[in-house]
Amino acid sequence: MDSDDIDPALAVAGLGGVPDVDLVAQALAEARADTSFAILVFSPSIGDRESAGAxxxxxxxxxxxxxxxQAMASYRLAGTxxxxSPDLPDSVRADTFILAGEGLAELGEFGLAQLxxxxxxxxxxASTHLQAATRRxxxxxxxxxxxxxxDKERARSSLDLSAEVFPTATVPEPPPALPVAEAPALPLEIQQAEAARWQVAQALATTVLERGGRAPHELVADLGNALVAEDQLRLPYYDSQLAETVAILRDAGAVIPGKTxxxxFAAYDPAPTRNPWNTEHTPGGSSSGSAAAVSxxxxPxxxxxxxGGSVIRPAAFCGVVGFKPTYDLISRLGVFPLAWSLDHVGFFTRTVEDATILLNVLSGVEHRPDPEPPKLGLLRGYYEKTADESVWEGLMDAADxxxxxxxxxxxxxxPRSFEYVHPAHSIIFATEAASVHxxxxxxxxxxxxxxxxxxxAGGLLIPSPAYLRAKRIRGVFAMEARDLLGEADCLLTPSSVTPALRSLKSTGxxxxxxxxxxxxxxxITVPCGLTGDGLPLGLQLTGLPYxxxxxxxxxxxxxxxxxxxxGPRTP
Incomplete structure (x- = not known):
């Protein structure tokens, strides 16, 4: 983009009350492409649907x-x-991808068009929202x-699918997931009940360790009574509606024995859960209990x-499969948000086959994986420099x-944008969590x-321009990561920086x-080996959205x- 080609008067007309989307249209009508680009990139008010089309x-x-x-960059930004965007209907999402692909193909950029x-x-x-005629x-x-x-193979497959008789879609396009405005109030009696339950849980865990895995029935009963007492106090302060994922599983016949x-708030302060492989070590978090329960x-x-890493990391620490699907593939309805544009619902299983079964139920899409030798893109650089020695050695052994x-x-x-990923993620994380709470x-x-x-407290101090810039960095990184995945089936990295820490004060x-x-x-993380101390290690595979x-x-x-x-080895 050439700054000399930007019309300053048009670019700042929004300060006088003219909607940015109208300014883009005017700039395009006047053939001022760089002015349009500048408004699109920096406007906080243009919706994703309008931005993609523009x-x-x-x-x-x-x-x-x-x-x-510049044309190629614009097509790629539309695809990004x-x-x-969680706000685009699937029909618009697919249409945008196709239009961007067609444009890139006409430019001779066949690899980018393929993506x-x-x-x-x-x-x-995969979409459950598309009508049959639209899908064909x-x-x-x-x-x-x-x-x-x-691409003759995909062309033939697409032609075959265009003649399929698809069922009529009965699931409406979901509305955008909105953040909850405030955290539920916690009166003193609830805080006291939570503290009592914590003390009983710690006493039970200590006794189990001292007695080689056994505990007196009265302590187990005390914990059950403490949980019931706490729940009875909490219920008036929480919405009784089940999360949609739980309702889907129950409707499919799953038995829900309880909560872990x-x-x-699925963030930092550790739960009392311990790692089944070694109870002096953290199980990871935030989904500590879920990983430990499956392990x-x-x-099952x-x-x-x-x-951030609240499924993959605890799964790796506890030696199980952990799966985080594409953002918004699984409903977050009824899930209390931490940072709504980063939150994913995921799950833990003992095997990849079980993960496939659960994904099919929760997403409503029939995935039929065909295990075969993949092409894996090993990411060194930051990962190799940051990883604990035992973690990197374990990954290299698994790769061999x-x-x-x-x-x-x-x-x-x-990609070059990776160096900005962690600070940008932290800004979005803190800002949205502060907004929720x-x-x-x-x-x-x-x-x-x-x-x-x-x-x-820190999130409340972050200025809005920093948040908006972090969101733009997210778009650039997604575009470059998608390009990277054009060179391999999956990206290969360690699942965690270290093995499970010997501490219950940090989740890693x-x-x-x-x-x-x-x-x-x-x-997804798959267990790949053990450290010399007998702690699990995992390898993380990352793929394209959907x-x-x-x-x-x-x-x-x-x-x-x-x-x-x-499972954990018997002591």
């Missing part, structure tokens, strides 16, 4: 002006918005698009949530075994535990998981080759 129009304007590099068409293909295949029309357009870039422990055999699967089994492992370089926090800050209290570092929560890409079937295929194959034991 970038497509802007790309055409740049092509008319024979500015092909379609990838990240856009694949995104549209995934939406057209999308596959007809994809057939032509894949033909244009020479989590960190406060110890209490249940458990739900969790991830805003996967290569011996038939996988292709190639080394890839992290602001009213309750201002009324009663002492009701929050220390780490969460500090997090909310989410740094290796946060980038994929930041951009909303699906990721590419869960391919990701599960790769994970299932890796699981079979690595052949990790399915």
């Amino acid at each position: 970038f497509l129009l802007l790309a055409n304007r740049y092509r008319i002006d024979d500015r092909l590099r 918005i379609a990838t990240l 856009q068409f694949d995104q549209a293909y995934n939406v057209a295949t 029309h999308l596959f007809q357009r994809l057939h032509r698009g894949y033909q244009a870039i020479g 422990e989590t960190t406060e 110890s055999g209490m249940c 699967t458990a739900l969790g949530s991830q805003t 075994r996967l290569e011996d089994g038939g996988a292709e492992v190639v080394e890839l370089r992290l 602001e009213e309750g926090f201002r009324k009663n800050p002492e009701s929050y535990k220390p780490k969460m209290r500090s997090h909310v 570092d989410p740094a290796f998981n946060a980038p994929w929560s930041f951009c909303g890409f699906p990721s 590419g869960e079937e391919g990701l599960l295929s790769a994970a299932g194959w890796c699981e079979r080759i690595l052949d990790f034991p399915k």
Whole structure:
């Protein structure tokens, strides 16, 4: 973009009350492409649907002006918005991908076009909201698009699907998920009941350790009574509606035996849960209880949530499979938010096959993975420098075994935007958490535990321009990460910076998981070995948005080759 081509008067006309979306339209009508670009990039008021459409129009304007590099960037930005936005209907999302792919194909950028068409293909295949006629029309357009870039296999598949008789969609497009305005009030009696339950739980855990895994029945009964007493006090202050994910599982026949422990508000302050592999170590968090319950055999699967690394990291620490799907693939309705644009509902299982079953139920989409040797893109750089020595050695050993089994492992370089990912993620995380909790926090800050209290207090001080810039960085990183995944089936990294820490005061570092929560890409951890101290290690695989079937295929194959034991070793 050339700053000399920006019309200053038009670019700042919004200060006089002219809507930014109207300014973009006027700039395009006057063939002022760079002015349009500047308004689109920096406007906080233009909705995602309008932005995606405007970038497509802007790309055409740049092509008319024979500015092909800028046209390519505009097509890619339209695709990035379609990838990240929770507000776009699936029909608009798929249409944006196809239009961007068609434009890139006409520019001769077949690799980038392929990524856009694949995104549209995934939406057209997986969405539960598309009407049959719309779905067939999308596959007809994809057939032509894949033909244009020479992908005969996908062209043939799209043609076949365009002739399928699809059922009528009965699930309406979901409305955007809105943040909850305030945290529920916690009167003194609830705080006292929570403290009593915590003390009983700690006493039970200590006794179990002292007695080699056994505890007197009276202590177990005391914990049950404390839980019931706390719940009876909490119920009047919480909405009784089940989270939609729980309702879906119950309707499918699942038995829900109860709730597990989590960190406060799914953030930092640890729960009393211990790691089944070694009870002196943390199970990770925030979904501490869910990971420990599956690892110890209490249940075959458990739900969790991830805003930074709260599914992948505890799953790795506890030696189980943890799956975080594409942002918004699984409903967050009824889930109390931490940071609404980063929150994902995920889950824990003992096997990749079980993860596939659960994903199919929760998403309403039939995924049929076909485990076969994948092409894995190993990310060194930051990951190798940051990882504990035992973690990196464990990953390299696993990579060698996967290569011996038939996988292709190639080394890839992290994109330039990666260096801004963690600070941008932290800004969005803190700002949105502060927004959710602001009213309750201002009324009663002492009701929050220390780490969460500090997090909310800091978030309230972040200026809005910093938040908006962080959101823009998110878009750039998602675009570059998608390009990176054009070179491999999945990205390969460690699942955690360290093995499970020998401490119950910290749940560990989410740094290796946060980038994929930041951009909303699906990721899964598969156990890959043990440290010298007998603690589990995991490898993290990351795929394209809505590419869960391919990701599960790769994970299932890796699981079979690595052949990790399915539970903690008996002491």
